[in-house]
Amino acid sequence: MDIATLDKLCDRYAHERGAIVELLQTIQTEEHYLPRDALERVSANLDIPLSQLYGLATFYRAFSLKPVGKHQVLCCTGTACHVRGAKRVVDHFRRVLGIEIGETTEDGLFSLHTVNCLGACAVAPVAVIDGVCHGEMTAANVEKLVRQYRSRSGE
Amino acid sequence: MKGIEGLKAWQAAIQEQRDPDATWIAVCAGTGCLSQGAADLAAALREALIRHSLEGKVEVKETGCRGFCEQGPLIVIHPEGIFYPQLKAADAERIVSETILRKQVIEDLLYQDPVTGRRHIHEGDIPFYQKQMRLVCRLNGVIDPTHIGDYIVHGGYQAAAKALFEMEPVQIVEEIKRSGLRGRGGGGFPAGVKWESCRNAHGEPKYVICNADAGDPGAFMDRSLLEGNPHSIIEGMIIGAYAIGSHEGYVYVRNEYPLAVRNLQTAIERAEAHNLLGDNILESGFDFHLKINRGGGAFVCGESTALMASIEGRVGEPRAKYVHTVESGLWNKPTNLNNVETWANVPLVIEHGADWFSAIGTETSKGTKVFSLVGHVNNTGLVEVPMGITLREVMFDIGGGVRGGRHFKAVQTGGPSGGTIIVDTTGAARPAEDRDEHERGPALVPESLIDLPVDFESLTEAGSMMGSGGMIVMDETTCMVDVARYFLNFLTEESCGKCTPCREGIRNMLAILERICDGRGQEGDIDLLQEMSDTVADTSLCALGGTAPNPVLSTIRYFRPEYEAHIRDRRCPAGVCTALIEYSINATKCTGCHACFKACPTDAISGEVKAAHVISTAKCVKCGSCLDVCKFDAVVKQ
16 A cells, blocks of 8 residues: 555545544455554554554454465354354364464464354355355365465466 | 435436346356456356357446355346356357347256255355345346446435435434434444444534455455445435534544445446435535545454544554544544444435344344355355354355365354354363263253354354454364464464563463464463463453453363363374374375375375375475365375
C-alpha cells in the first residue's frame, strides 16, 4: 500500500470514533500483514501512540506483524472440526509443508495458521486456502491441495 | 417512499411483475454448499439454460443456507418445490433438459432416506425438515439476500413500518416483554426487560448493537442468518432502536465471515437507498443509522463489554459489570446489545404479536431456537426447532443418529462455556451421583438425559447451557478428557489476560489435563481440577473465565471412569490420546494390499505386496492414515 493510499485511508477514518481497528483491518486485508512503516505512518497521521497500535496488533488474532506466504492456509480447529479430526489435518499440513503453525515456508509460498471456527461446521474438518473453503478434509486431500497450489504458482 | 402504504404499494408492484407460476431454481449458496461446489453448479445450470434457449425465462437464484449442509450442494426447483441434493456440475444438463423442459422428476437425483430407502420429492417430506419449525430461517433459501425486492415481496420491513406508524415505543417494549423473547446469545436474559432498562436509562445518545461475534466454535447460525437474510436483522434493529430511543447502531461481526460482511453491507446500502434506513425512515420522522464493525478474531469480544471496547478502538478486554451496559455501555452511554438471532426474532413478534410468539415453546423458553447440529451425526446442518423439543428428537429424528453405525456418547452444547452432557448407549458414563463408587462396568443410562427438553433451564440444570446454539454430537471415538483439554486450550489462547484467575487458573488446569492425556496423570488430579474450577468460576471477571470450568466439570461429572482410566491404567478408552495408544497390524487379517504402505506419511510401514505388513513404532506418528485406508480391519489401535 503506497503512502498516498494510506494517507487517504487515515483521512477517511480520522473523524470516525473508534475506527482504528477497522483501519488496521483494511491494511491487513490489503497487505496480509501490518508493515511497520504503515503502522508508523498511521501513528503519525492520527496521533495515536505506536505502542497502542502494537497493543491492538498483538491482541487481535486477525492481525499479523510478519509477512505471510503467497497462499494462506487456515485450518479450522473449532469444536466440530476437532471431533472430526482437525488435529490430523493440521499435522498433515505441518508435515507436507515442513513448517509449524504460524510459520511461512522458505520459498514464501505457504503460511499455515489455525482458526477457532470458520462457521462451516457441517462439512468439518475444514481448511480455507486463500479464502476458498475446502470441506471434509482428509490426509490425502492435504497433499493434493498443496500440489495444486504449488503448480498454480508455477513452482 | 412513505409509510406502510408506500411499502405495500412497492410490494404489490414487485408481485405484479412476478409470475407465480414461473419456473426458477434456488441454488443454496451458504458456506457449506459453496465449499462443496455450489458456485460451479450454479454456473453450469446457467450455461445449460443458455444451451436450451431458456436464459431470461428461468432464473437461477443463489440463496442463503437451507440448513441441510450434509446434502450439499443442493437446489430446489420452483414452483413445484422439487428438491435435488448432492449435485455435481455435470448434473446440470439433465436437470434442465428433463426437469425444467419436460417437467420430469429425475428419480436418481432425489433425496433417499437412508433408513427407509424411500425417495422424497419435496423438502417438507424429508425427516430432517419434518420436525423443524422454520420461522427465523423461513426465508433462508428462498430469497436472494442481495436483492431487497425479494425480502419486500415476502412482507419485509412491514413489521418495522407497523412499529413506526402504529405503535408507541413503550407499547413495543411491552409487546417484546409479553412475548417472552429471551436473548439467543447464551445468557437467555429477557429481551424486553433489557430494552426497558435501556429505554429508561439516563444519557444520550443511546446505542443498539447486534452481536455477530459469538464465536462459539461449532456454532454457525449467526453466519447463516447474516448471509441468508440480512434484512431481517436490520429490520429487528430498527424496531429495537425506535422502542429504546436510539438513532445509532452497530453490527459487530466476525471477520472470519467475509460473505456475511459483504451481504450485510449490501443490505444496508439497499435499505438506505429505499428510505428504510437512515434519516426519516419511511417519512416517519425517525432516524436510524447502522454501521458494520469487523471483529478482530478475538473470542472474548463476544462478551458485551469487551465487544464495546473493541468498537471504541481499544483492545477487547471486558470490565466488571457493577454498572450494566444498558446504563453505561458504548462510550459510557446506555447501550442495548442483542445477538443476531434475537434481533431476527423481533420482526416476527411485532408482525404476529406476542400471543402468537409465546404460544410456541415451553413455559419459560418461548419461540424457536436455531441449532448448528454438527459433529458425528448423520445429517449435519442448521436446524430450527421449537423450544422444548427433546435432544433425542433433534439428534435422532432430525439428525438421523450417529454416523457410521457407531454409538452415541455425548453432546456438547453452549460452546467452551457450556458442558458436555448426555450419555450414551455404551454405558460409558452416567452422573456420578447415580453410580456406585466401585462400579466400573457398563450400566443403564437414565433415559431422562437423552429425553431432556431443549430449553434454557433444563440445559443449565444438566450442567451445560444453551449458548448460542452449537450442538456437537460425539460418538464413542471421542475422548472426553481430550475434549476438556481442547476447550481449556482454546480458552487459554482466548483469555484476554486481564484478570488473574482466568489467565493463570485456566492455564494451570490445562497443564493438569495435558499431563493426564500424556499418561502422566497423578492420583488426586481430578479433585484438584474440581477445586481449581470453583476458584476460577467464582473469581473471574467475566463470563469467559466464569464458565471456563464447565467443560471440565461436566466431563468429570458424566465421564469420571474415563479420567480414571487415563490416570490409573494409562489408557485412553476412546483411542484418541496419542501418548496412550499404539498402532499395529494384525498379521492374520492383513492381505498385503499395500494401501497402508502408500498412505503412511512417515514410511513407518514395511512389507511386500501380498505379505503381512508391519508398523515400526519408532517411526509411527500415530496419524491414523493406515486405519483410514485399511479395508480389512487389519490395523489395530490400542
